[in-house]
Amino acid sequence: xxxxxxxxxxxxxxxxxxxxxxxxxxxxxxxxxxxxxxxxxxxxxxxxxxxxxxxxxxxxxxxxxxxxxxxxxxxxxxxxxxxxxxxxxxxxxxxxxxxxxxxxxxxxxxxxxxxxxxxxxxxxxxxxxxxxxxxxxxxxxxxxxxxxxxxxxxxxxxxxxxxxxxxxxxxxxxxxxxxxxxxxxxxxxxxxxxxxxxxxxxxxxxxxxxxxxxxxxxxxxxxxx
Amino acid sequence: xxxxxxxxxxxxxxxxxxxxxxxxxxxxxxxxxxxxxxxxxxxxxxxxxxxxxxxxxxxxxxxxxxxxxxxxxxxxxxxxxxxxxxxxxxxxxxxxxxxxxxxxxxxxxxxxxxxxxxxxxxxxxxxxxxxxxxxxxxxxxxxxxxxxxxxxxxxxxxxxxxxxxxxxxxxxxxxxxxxxxxxxxxxxxxxxxxxxxxxxxxxxxxxxxxxxxxxxxxxxxxxxx
DNA sequence: GCCTATATGTCGCAG
DNA sequence: CTGCGACGTATAGGC
Numbered sequence: 226x227x228x229x230x231x232x233x234x235x236x237x238x239x240x241x242x243x244x245x246x247x248x249x250x251x252x253x254x255x256x257x258x259x260x261x262x263x264x265x266x267x268x269x270x271x272x273x274x275x276x277x278x279x280x281x282x283x284x285x286x287x288x289x290x291x292x293x294x295x296x297x298x299x300x301x302x303x304x305x306x307x308x309x310x311x312x313x314x315x316x317x318x319x320x321x322x323x324x325x326x327x328x329x330x331x332x333x334x335x336x337x338x339x340x341x342x343x344x345x346x347x348x349x350x351x352x353x354x355x356x357x358x359x360x361x362x363x364x365x366x367x368x369x370x371x372x373x374x375x376x377x378x379x380x381x382x383x384x385x386x387x388x389x390x391x392x393x394x395x396x397x398x399x400x401x402x403x404x405x406x407x408x409x410x411x412x413x414x415x416x417x418x419x420x421x422x423x424x425x426x427x428x429x430x431x432x433x434x435x436x437x438x439x440x441x442x443x444x445x446x447x448x449x450x
Numbered sequence: 451x452x453x454x455x456x457x458x459x460x461x462x463x464x465x466x467x468x469x470x471x472x473x474x475x476x477x478x479x480x481x482x483x484x485x486x487x488x489x490x491x492x493x494x495x496x497x498x499x500x501x502x503x504x505x506x507x508x509x510x511x512x513x514x515x516x517x518x519x520x521x522x523x524x525x526x527x528x529x530x531x532x533x534x535x536x537x538x539x540x541x542x543x544x545x546x547x548x549x550x551x552x553x554x555x556x557x558x559x560x561x562x563x564x565x566x567x568x569x570x571x572x573x574x575x576x577x578x579x580x581x582x583x584x585x586x587x588x589x590x591x592x593x594x595x596x597x598x599x600x601x602x603x604x605x606x607x608x609x610x611x612x613x614x615x616x617x618x619x620x621x622x623x624x625x626x627x628x629x630x631x632x633x634x635x636x637x638x639x640x641x642x643x644x645x646x647x648x649x650x651x652x653x654x655x656x657x658x659x660x661x662x663x664x665x666x667x668x669x670x671x672x673x674x675x
Numbered sequence: 676g677c678c679t680a681t682a683t684g685t686c687g688c689a690g
Numbered sequence: 691c692t693g694c695g696a697c698g699t700a701t702a703g704g705c
Contacts, residue, residue: 245547
């Protein structure tokens with residue numbers, strides 16, 4: 226990893242055209258050849274960048290500022306840095322990173338809801354999780370107290386996309402005479418107003434899930450018995 | 451901006467739980483207090499990060515590795531770095547960045563098209579940009595030569611999502627007797643074949659926009675008059 | 676301040 | 691290789 230602090234201007238031509246005026250910035254050159262340019266704010270997003278695989282060519286211009294050109298192999302995207310003054314330039318050997326270990330939430334939420342399906346209403350029974358269809362698996366398929374089929378789409382954040390997804394499933398499932406009529410439930414820890422409007426307009430009910438409460442059920446049950 | 455190369459392990463607790471085993475990495479501490487941790491690959495995404503506004507507290511433990519804790523004000527998210535060995539630690543004054551100048555983004559396209567609405571056909575007149583509905587704003591609402599309402603969905607890259615979006619708007623707008631019947635136009639610099647098929651199947655016309663030509667109209671007009 | 680759409684989103688996975 | 695969904699999405703622009 227090479228860290229360069231330099232006064233530079235940057236021109237990107239690719240999916241769009243962008244320009245950074247001359248200013249001091251951090252230029253990050255990684256072992257895989259990727260380059261990113263950071264300002265002194267915002268943790269996540271670089272001002273400019275080039276994803277691997279790409280190649281950096283440094284050109285020393287006799288009578289002017291150096292020019293660094295980063296070219297992306299496949300897409301032809303290009304990043305041109307004009308380096309006016311280098312304030313810092315160090316390289317460091319880091320080695321391969323062991324990688325991030327995540328503790329998922331989404332799948333856990335599905336487990337919990339499947340386990341406590343009556344959260345959706347009294348008398349609900351689980352058919353199965355990840356019920357397979359031609360256009361992808363339905364998160365949860367179950368039956369309500371009246372034995373009608375219910376398809377559940379589960380999200381951490383309930384957005385319009387999720388309603389669309391559930392709508393597609395419902396359309397497909399309702400063609401199956403074994404299952405029809407199938408009702409839809411849109412369940413999420415948080416449901417956006419727009420998504421709620423769309424869902425209800427389509428006769429899909431919305432359920433806001435309390436993750437901590439759901440998780441809390443289990444210990445309670447264990448404690449009681 | 452402070453650049454630290456260090457052997458560290460990281461624990462994030464917040465929207466999920468994540469752990470990074472001990473390894474050498476770059477720790478980037480920016481002027482706004484934000485922190486990001488980078489491995490030696492992938493330009494764009496840090497392994498771990500904390501967005502501003504957040505606060506970094508450095509603790510020296512008497513008989514063990516230092517511990518840095520980054521806390522996010524609002525959400526209570528937390529990032530804990532255990533620093534085993536610091537290989538590099540420098541700070542640099544960068545100042546406020548003049549910022550990125552972009553060209554060719556949707557908002558600009560929208561401006562241009564609204565300004566030259568007859569690009570869609572002779573006799574077209576603009577009703578308004580960002581026409582509000584319950585499920586979100588329609589990019590452009592206008593009337594054609596025959597005074598029929600036309601809803602335009604604008605994208606840089608025309609994908610299936612955009613067609614779905616426009617379809618939702620059309621369904622809603624067509625319920626309004628003041629506006630109905632409303633026709634749909636899907637306009638983009640580039641339209642994916644699948645999106646075109648879907649759009650045309652739904653009676654939505656597709657228009658490929660030439661950004662340079664659109665942009666070129668104005669100077670040309672100015673030149674002519 | 677909250678809310679929503681956009682993004683050079685990126686990333687990973689299945690078909 | 692492409693399409694699709696998830697992401698600790700982040701971030702900018704409105705209200």
